[in-house]
Amino acid sequence: MRNRLKYKHIVVASVLMAFSACTAPELAQKVANTDVPDRYYSDQDTTNTANMQWREYFTDPYLVSLIDTALSNNQELNITLQEIEIARNEVSAKKGEYLPSVNLRAGTGVDKVGRYTRNGALEANTDIEPGREFPEPLGDFMVGAYATWEVDVWRKLRNSKKAALTRYLSSVDGKNFMVTNLIAEIANSYYELLALDNQLDIVKQNIVIQTGALKIVKLQKEAARVTELAVRKFEAEVYHTRSLQFDIQQKIIETENRINFLVGRYPQSIERDSKTFNDLLPKQIHSGIPSQLLANRPDIRQAELELEASKLDVQVARARFYPSVGITAGVGLQAFNPSFLLKAPESLLYSLAGDLMAPLINKNEIRATYNNANAKQIQAVFNYEKTILGAFVEVANQLSNIENLKQSYDLKAKEVDALSQSISISNDLFKSARADYMEVLLTQRDALESKFELVETKMQQMNAMVNIYKALGGGWN
Numbered sequence: 199m200r201n202r203l204k205y206k207h208i209v210v211a212s213v214l215m216a217f218s219a220c221t222a223p224e225l226a227q228k229v230a231n232t233d234v235p236d237r238y239y240s241d242q243d244t245t246n247t248a249n250m251q252w253r254e255y256f257t258d259p260y261l262v263s264l265i266d267t268a269l270s271n272n273q274e275l276n277i278t279l280q281e282i283e284i285a286r287n288e289v290s291a292k293k294g295e296y297l298p299s300v301n302l303r304a305g306t307g308v309d310k311v312g313r314y315t316r317n318g319a320l321e322a323n324t325d326i327e328p329g330r331e332f333p334e335p336l337g338d339f340m341v342g343a344y345a346t347w348e349v350d351v352w353r354k355l356r357n358s359k360k361a362a363l364t365r366y367l368s369s370v371d372g373k374n375f376m377v378t379n380l381i382a383e384i385a386n387s388y389y390e391l392l393a394l395d396n397q398l399d400i401v402k403q404n405i406v407i408q409t410g411a412l413k414i415v416k417l418q419k420e421a422a423r424v425t426e427l428a429v430r431k432f433e434a435e436v437y438h439t440r441s442l443q444f445d446i447q448q449k450i451i452e453t454e455n456r457i458n459f460l461v462g463r464y465p466q467s468i469e470r471d472s473k474t475f476n477d478l479l480p481k482q483i484h485s486g487i488p489s490q491l492l493a494n495r496p497d498i499r500q501a502e503l504e505l506e507a508s509k510l511d512v513q514v515a516r517a518r519f520y521p522s523v524g525i526t527a528g529v530g531l532q533a534f535n536p537s538f539l540l541k542a543p544e545s546l547l548y549s550l551a552g553d554l555m556a557p558l559i560n561k562n563e564i565r566a567t568y569n570n571a572n573a574k575q576i577q578a579v580f581n582y583e584k585t586i587l588g589a590f591v592e593v594a595n596q597l598s599n600i601e602n603l604k605q606s607y608d609l610k611a612k613e614v615d616a617l618s619q620s621i622s623i624s625n626d627l628f629k630s631a632r633a634d635y636m637e638v639l640l641t642q643r644d645a646l647e648s649k650f651e652l653v654e655t656k657m658q659q660m661n662a663m664v665n666i667y668k669a670l671g672g673g674w675n
Contacts, residue, residue, distance in 0.1 A: 223565065225512075225572045228579045230505060232586060234488040238594055246486030248494045248670035252381055255481065255667055260469050261388050264461055265381050271462030272380055278373045285366040292362040296355030298347035303340070303530070310335035332534075339539060342530015342547065349525060354517035361510035368503035374496035374674035382668040384460050386661050388470070391453045393657035395472035398446045400649045401439060408436045408642060411625065435639055439646070476656065480604075480663040485597055485670060491589045494671025501578070501585040508575040515571040518564045521556035589669065596666040603659045610652045617645035 247255070256262055269275070311318045321332040350356055412432040418424045454468045492498055529548040531539045539545050557564055624641040667673060 223568070225569070227512075227572070228576045230579045230582045232492065232583075234491070234586065234590055237487055238485055238590075238597055243484075244486055244490070245484040246490050246494065246670060247481070247484045247667060248486070248490070248672035250667075250672060251675070252667075252673045255672065256381075256385060258388075258471075260471065261385060264384055264388060264457060264468070267463075268380055268384055268461045269377065272460060273462055275373070275376055275380060278369075278376055282366070282369045282373055285362070285369040288362045289359065289366050292355070292359035296348070296350045296359065298345050300343060300345045302343055304342075305338075305340050307338040308335045309338060337534045338532070339534070339536050340530060340532040340547075341539065342528055342532070344528040345526070347525045349523040351523055352517035352520045354514050354522075357510045357513045357517070361507045361514065364503050364507040364510065368500045368507065371496040371500035371503065375500060378496060378668050378671070378673040380460065381673040382664050384457060385664040387453055387457045387460070388468075389475075389478075389657055389660040389664070391450065391457070391468060392470060392472045392475040392478075393653050394446055394450045394453060395470070396475050396653045397650055398443065398450065399472075400646065400653070401443045401446060404642070404646050405436065405439050405443070407621065408432070408439055411638060411642070412436055414625075431636070431639060435642070475653075478656065478660060480600065480659050483597070483600060483663070483666050485593060485666070488590055488593075491586070491593070491671060495585075495589050496671065496674050498582075498585050498589055498671075501582040505575070505578040505582045508571070508578040511571045512568070512575050515564075515568040518567070519557065519561075521554050524553045524555070526551050526553075589671075592669040593666065596662055596669050599662045600659070600666060603655060603662055607652070607655045607659060610648065610655050614645070614648045614652050617641065617648050621645050 252265065253262060256265065311321065313319070313322060321334075321336070324332065326332060348355065412429070415424060415428050415432045419426065419429050455465045457468055458465050492502075527548075527550045529546075531542070531545045532547050533539050533541070533545045620641050624638045627637070
C-alpha cells in the first residue's frame with residue numbers, strides 16, 4: 199500500500215513539474231510611437247502629389263517608355279517578384295501545418311519464424327480456421343490510411359501561419375518600395391543625361407568662341423601687340439575645354455549604360471530630346487500632411503507589417519512552453535493472403551491515440567528562442583519608428599530643397615546673362631587694347647563655369663521634383 203502511495207506521489211509530482219515548466223517568463227515589450235507633426239510647414243491641406251499616377255507625373259514620352267520597359271525587364275524587380283512567390287508558398291506551407299496530415303500506406307511482406315521459438319510454437323498449435331494451420335512462411339498484406347494532427351490549443355500553428363501571411367504582405371510592400379525607387383532612379387538618370395547633353399553643347403559653343411579668340415591673339419602677336427605668352431595661354435585654354443568635351447562624352451556613355459542596366463537591356467543609345475531641357479519646369483508639389491506617409495510610403499507599411507509579424511513570432515515562441523496535444527489515427531485492411539483483404543470485419547484494422555507532451559528538461563533552448571523573438575520584436579519597433587522619422591525628414595529636406603533651388607536658379611540665370619555679355623565686352627576691349635588677354639581668358643572661363651552651374655541647378659531642380667514624389671510615397675501604385 200505504501201509503495202502505491204509513493205508511486206502516486208511521484209506521478210503527481212512529475213505532472214506538477216511538467217506544468218510548472220509550461221510557464222513562460224514575462225518580458226518587457228515596447229510599443230511603437232507613430233506620432234508625427236501635424237504639418238511640414240504652415241498653410242497645408244490634404245492634397246497629396248503622391249496620389250498621382252507616375253504616368254501623369256512624368257510626361258516626357260521618352261522617359262515614360264523607359265520606365266515602362268524597366269517595370270517589365272528589370273532583373274532586380276523580377277528577383278523580388280520571385281521572393282514574393284516564395285513568401286506566398288510559405289503561407290500555404292504554414293497553413294498545412296495546423297491541418298490534419300493524412301497519408302495512404304500499402305505494404306507487403308513475408309515472415310518465417312523458427313518452430314522451436316515462442317511464436318513458432320504458438321503458430322504450430324493454433325489454427326486460423328478449423329483444420330487449417332498458419333501458412334508457412336506467413337505473408338502480410340496491408341493497405342490503409344493514417345492521420346496525424348496536432349491540436350492547436352495555444353494557437354501556435356495558426357499564429358505561425360498568420361506571421362507568414364504578414365511577411366508575405368510585407369514582401370509585397372517591399373516590391374512596391376522597389377518600384378518607387380526604380381522609377382525615381384531612372385528619372386534622375388534621364389534628367390542627368392539631358393543635363394550632360396546640354397553641357398556638351400555649351401562646351402562645343404565655347405570651343406568655337408575660344409578658337410576665334412585664339413585667331414585674334416595670333417594676329418595681334420604678328421602685329422607685335424601681344425607676346426607669345428598670350429598665344430600659349432589661349433591655346434592652353436582651348437585644349438582644356440576640348441578635354442572637357444571628352445570627359446562629358448564619357449559621362450554620357452556611362453549614364454546611358456546605367457539607364458540601360460536599369461531597363462534590363464544591353465548598352466544602346468537612349469532616345470531623348472535634350473533641346474527641351476532648359477524649358478523644363480518642376481511640377482507644383484502638394485505635400486499633404488505627414489500622417490499620410492503612413493499609408494503612402496511602402497517602406498513604412500513594410501516596417502509596420504514586419505513589426506506585426508515579429509509580435510506573432512513572440513506568441514509562437516511563448517506557446518512552446520505549453521503542452522502540445524497530438525492525435526494519431528489509422529484505418530485499413532490487413533491479412534496474410536491478398537484474397538482475405540476484402541473480408542470485413544475480419545481484415546479490418548484501426549487505431550486511435552492521443553498524447554500530451556510538455557517541456558520538462560530542455561527549457562533553455564525554448565527560453566532562448568522566446569527571448570530572441572522578443573528582442574527581434576523590440577528591434578522591429580525601433581526600425582518602424584526609424585522608418586517613419588526618416589520619411590518625414592526626407593520630405594522636409596526635399597520641400598526645402600525645391601524652394602532654395604528655385605531661388606538659386608533665378609540668380610544663376612542672371613549671372614549667366616551678365617557673364618555672356620561680358621565675353622563680347624572683353625573681346626571688344628581686347629581688340630582696342632583696353633583689356634589684357636588674362637581678362638578675356640578669365641571672363642570666358644567664368645562664363646563657361648556659370649553656364650555649367652546653371653545646367654547643374656536645372657538638373658537638381660528636376661531631381662528634387664523626382665525625389666519629393668518618391669519621398670511622399672508616389673510611383674508604386
